[in-house]
Amino acid sequence: MNDRGARDEKNFKSALITALSLADGIPNREEVEQKAAGLAAVFGYKGDLSTVVEEALIAVVxxxxxxxxxVDVEAEHDQEWVHKRADxxxxxxxxxxxxxxxxxxxxxxxxxxxxxxxxxxxxxxxxxxxxxxxxxxxxxxxxxxxxxxxxxxxxxxxxxxxxxxxxxxxxxxxxxxxxxxxxxxxxxxxxxxxxxxxxxxxxxxxxxxxxxxxxxxxxxxxxxxxxxxxxxxxxxxxxxxxxxxxxxxxxxxxxxxxxxxxxxxxxxxxxxxxxxxxxxxxxxxxxxxxxxxxxxxxxxxxxxxxxxxxxxxxxxxxxxxxxxxxxxxxxxxxxxxxxxxxxxxxxxxxLDAPNTYFGPDKVFLDEHSSERILEPIDDCEDYIPFSHKRGDQIAELPPSLYRALHQFIVARAIRNIRGQVGKHCSMMINVSRFVPIQKSIRDHISVYEKKLREAVKANYAMPEKTALGNEYMRALKSAFDADYDNCDCTWSEVQKALWSVFENLRTYVVNSKSDDVLDYKKFEREGKGLTAIAIGGLSLSRGLTVEGLTISYMYRNTKMYDTLMQMGRWFGYRPGYEDLCRVHLSRDSIDWYSYIAEAADELRQQIRRMRQDGLSPRQFGLYVKAHPDSLLITAMNKMRSGEKRTVNQSFSGKLVESYVLPRDMDINAANEQVIASFWRNGFGSSTEPTGKGWIIRDVPVGTIEDFLNRFRTFEAFTERKSAAINYLRAISEVHPVGDVLLISIRANGEDEAEYLLGSQDRSSARPDKHFPSAWRLSKDRVASRGDEKLGLSEDQRALAVGLAEDEGKQPSDSHYREVRNRPLLMVHVLGPMGKDSQDTRVPAFGISFPGGHYGMEVPVVVNKVWLELMEGGFADDPDQEEDYDE
The missing domain is CATH 3.40.50.300 (P-loop containing nucleotide triphosphate hydrolases)
Structure with missing residues (x-):
């Protein structure tokens, strides 16, 4: 497509969207296609309608x-001045x-x-x-x-x-x-x-x-x-x-x-x-x-x-x-x-995100979409370890990175088939902060890309059987079969489109010392879509928009909230190719992103609640300061080994779970006995079935505290549990009773007569790399998402749905937490744990705290070991960044 063609498409799309906006209601695909065909006849537009229709459909929904x-409720400010100024x-x-x-x-x-x-x-x-x-x-x-x-x-x-x-x-x-x-x-x-x-x-x-x-x-x-x-x-x-x-x-x-x-x-x-x-x-x-x-x-x-x-x-x-x-x-x-x-x-x-936003919820919190989008990196440590040095030699790239490159080539071919030839399509590789390492990775990618290019040129027009005699073509076919075989095209079509991928394919190193310029505008002026492989570190980590980002490969060790979220350049809008997007991350990063995505959502909901309560930005600042996760910013890279600090924290509106669990079978057996004992006595009340175990209502907070004190956690988790108990005690005057959920899967060993909970599969758990005697749960979550709605009435569930709809979202546990408005203890038995321990049963718990207690804090003693356990190690240290971008 030349520059004139790109302008014509842009103007036609604008006219189509404007015409559709005048219709009553939201048109369906058939109606949009009919309107596009009619307008094309009037305008004399000869371009491909498929891409225009797809983008118009997204625009109208x-x-x-x-x-x-x-706002500062005490300030003398009239925000209606905008409407009062006649001039x-x-x-x-x-x-x-x-x-x-x-x-x-x-x-x-x-x-x-x-x-x-x-x-x-x-x-x-x-x-x-x-x-x-x-x-x-x-x-x-x-x-x-x-x-x-x-x-x-x-x-x-x-x-x-x-x-x-x-x-x-x-x-x-x-x-x-x-x-x-x-x-x-x-x-x-x-x-x-x-x-x-x-x-x-x-x-x-x-x-x-x-x-x-x-x-x-x-x-x-x-x-x-x-x-x-x-x-x-x-x-x-x-x-x-x-x-x-x-x-x-x-x-x-x-x-x-x-x-x-x-x-x-x-x-x-x-x-x-x-x-x-x-x-x-x-x-x-x-x-x-x-x-x-x-x-x-x-x-x-x-x-x-x-x-x-x-x-x-x-x-x-x-x-x-x-x-x-x-x-x-x-x-x-x-x-x-x-x-x-x-x-x-x-x-x-x-701000609210538009409903078509491809954001953290979709990538990390929605179990259906995240399973498709996320790919754990398990082999990079053997090739480009987290702790590599500026002068290290990169002998070879990890197989997972080559696999991501295969996905990128295939995904670009599919996008071209869909009529997106003139749209940008990018792959991001972020595995090192060091400029020499980034250049070395580019060299390896360039050599391999040349081999792919030559293989595709020789085989894309060949019969399929002949083409697949080439190892590189087989690798591309393997990526298609594993990831894209349910898209709207066949391998035969993809094979024929592969050569078109390489016409505008360029590889860039993006940093302050590079002469490469990732200039999408230049290609736009020529009426072309750039196919870019962008390799970088900090320059890719903040603010820079990587246009048409389809495949992301990031292996970095930062745990800082702001840095990690900003590294997520894969968030944004993916019209007509969201199903092709893949994000490759270490398992720790997947866990951590999932955790902070939920934490960020909670903060935004907190703003909404504080607005309803008539509070000011000052109260929100104090809330954030007392938030347990504030330690990640204030302490992660500043605490020396053995040093202890006492910080005041609030667990208002938070869920605290024992997601790091002991591997000691004696401890786990003892905890099963604790569960059976309290269950046998009904926690002081009668149980009601929920379809996934039982709920016990109106349990005195003192009884919940007794249970937690008897429940043994992994030793480094003790301070976290103590802080949660102290906070439970602190809010007991306002919330003297709570609910208890005994969460159980009927088919997995449940025996109500013997007070045995049916176990919940956690085969994705793995030994904690910092504490080999502990299990660490996937995404640092014990409960399955949605568990907090168990035991709520139909009216309460409807209220939670309403709260979520006000934010343009599906209801989450934090919405159910808000309508429950009382402490909730969730008791679990997990197993099998990990891939090789089929008979393991590991008890765990979670405490969900009601929101609204803005000024209520408890002292928490933390040290570097505690932080290391909670957050899985320390981050890249910017103080030692020789190659920090300008």
Whole structure:
């Protein structure tokens, strides 16, 4: 497809989606196909309709909720000022919304985005308001790769209309991310390319009479004092808004600060008449604790505060997908003043993800889809171990990586068959932070890719039997049979399409020292879809969008919430190829992602609950600070061996489970006796069947505590159990009774007369690599998802479904936890454990705590051994990153 063909397809798709939006209800595939055929006849469109129809179908079913906000309930702020200003123009916001529609966004989604943008703008200050000084501080929490950039560009457009004259976007710490953000700002806000060689209108600028904002940054150049000083420009020299896109580093911020001070400030160093908005994309990224001076988080934070402080009228809005950002809880990173100054005291806005988002829920929490998407990496340690050094030699790549490459080639061929030849398709390989190792991996991949290319060229048009005489063709056929044999095409069709994969296939090393440029726009301008294999480390780990990402292969040892979630570049939107996507991770990473995906969901639900209770961002900050998982950010790389700390923690709304279990059969036999004893006595009450065991209602908390005290856990888990018991005791005045679930599988040895629970299969469990005398459960979960609904009434279940629907989701255990609103003890017997122990029975428990206890905390003593057990080892250490990307 050439450039003209790509434009024609884009314009036709936009027209089709607009036409479909005028129909009543949501059309089905047949109706969309009929409408497309009719429009094609009218427009004279000769292109392939299949891809257009597929993307139009996705567009018409996509819906986006409004999200929810926490605001400072004591502040004197009227967020309705947006609706009260009769003179508020819509020039920039109208142009941006028209641009999104031209890009194929459905009008209802554009309207939802606009409505959310208006709400966030209302949380800012009216730039035309009376008063000499005001400062607003807020945070927007989105989802990784879910459209945060589209959201803040919409906010920028509306802010320009409202009268904000100086807007700064801080786009992470990497050059490639800043360039990517500048390109998007050029298209959606500035309206012309900032490429000095090609200053042509684009995006919103294609509309006649568009009032282009001013920018001093380009796709190649960050802000430098010399850039602006050359013309002696001042903020008030321009009648239109100024928009800058800069990196988050000390020298850039210092240059901006000096320019503002020397050319724009009054004698007292202040700027009085220029309302200023600062968007801090990836706001938690200052959490990176690097030894590079230009990336020092304390100095970076200080410079941001100094710039904001120069303006009498300023708004700071941080954007993040990781709610455990250091802005709340890392006392070691900043001084008190720094934390307080950027803390989102005025508002926190939690965005809803669209219903077509390919996110953590689908990849890790939905058992049906995650089984298809996830592939454990079990062989990489023998080739590229977690703990490799910069100078290590990579003699060969692991077989699992070659298998992922085979999947990629086959998946691209299927996408081409589906009419997606002009769409980008990428594979991500992230196994090392070291640039020399990344280059070595590229060399191995390039050699193997050449062999594949030659084999495909010689065999793709041959009879199948002849083609499969080649080992590389057999490897590709094996990937098809194992992963894609239920897609909408046959191997015969795929074989014929394989050669098309290699036409625009390129391999890139993506880091600050590489000359490779992962430039999707270049291929778009030529009307082509890039097929990219992107190999990298930190540059691939945050903010950078890997277009059309289909196959991901990541073997990294980080346990930091923000770093790990941001490494998940596989999240996003996968129109017409979601079924082809695969994510290869270590088993530890799969466990950990599953755990933190659930934790992040819980935090977003907490915002919604706090909103209902009329609480403020300050209470949310305190809640996060006391969250048990905050230790991962504050302590993981800072605690010395043997050191102990006492921290105050809250288990409000949390599920605490014994997912690390003793392998000692004597301990397990004794725990079965404890279960039988309490069951025999009915925990003090009568049992009721649930279809998966029994529920015992209204059990005194003291009885649950007695059971837990008698139940023996793996020795390193003792502190965790004690903390849970202490918290149970702390909330007992509010919740004097709880429920007990005896979870049992009838066909697996259940014997009610002998008080034996039927065991639950955990053959995926494995010996813990740090503690060989313990079992570690898959995804660090004891209960099966949905177990917390057992014993709830029909009305309670319906209420949980309603809560989930308000968030655009299926009900999860946290929703059932909310409607139960009392402590819940879940008792299990697991087995077989692991692949080679068929007769093993291992008792386990989980305690589900009700939410709403925001100020109730208990002291917990932790040490490095405890953290190592809970989180499976320590992370990559950024302090030792010789190759940390700029």
């Amino acid at each position: 996509t819906r986006m909720g409004e999200g929810v906000s926490l 508020l123009p819509t020039t920039y916001s109208d142009a941006y919304e028209d641009f999104l529609k031209s890009e194929g966004w459905h009008p209802t989604v554009v309207q939802s985005l606009s409505d959310v943008g208006t709400k966030i703008l209302g949380h800012l200050q009216d730039p035309e308001s009376e008063g000499t000084t005001w400062k607003r501080r807020g945070l927007v929490i989105g989802h990784v790769q879910s459209g945060k950039t589209a959201n803040y560009m919409g906010l920028i457009a509306k802010a320009q209309d409202a009268g904000y004259k100086f807007i700064v976007v801080i786009a992470g710490i990497h050059n490639n991310l800043r360039k990517q953000t500048q390109e998007r700002i050029d298209e959606a806000i500035i309206g012309r390319s900032s490429d000095p060689e090609k200053r042509e209108p684009l995006g919103v600028g294609l509309s006649p009479g568009y009032p282009h904002p001013v920018t001093f940054t380009t796709i190649y150049d960050d802000f430098g004092k010399a850039t602006s000083a050359r013309g002696g420009w001042k903020l008030n020299d321009f009648s239109r808004p100024i928009v800058l896109v800069i990196k988050k580093n000390v020298s850039t911020l210092d240059s901006l600060h000096k320019w503002l001070k020397e050319l724009n400030a009054r004698g007292d160093g202040q700027i009085a008449d220029v309302p200023m908005l600062l968007i801090d994309d990836e706001a938690d990224n200052a959490s990176i604790n690097t030894n590079k001076p230009d990336l020092d988080p304390t100095r970076t934070n200080s410079m941001i505060r100094q710039i904001l402080g120069m303006f009498d009228k300023s708004c700071y809005v941080g954007y993040t997908a990781t709610p455990f950002a250091n802005i709340f809880i890392n006392h070691d990173a900043y001084d008190d003043k720094a934390r307080e100054e950027l803390f989102p005291r005025d508002f926190i806005y939690s």
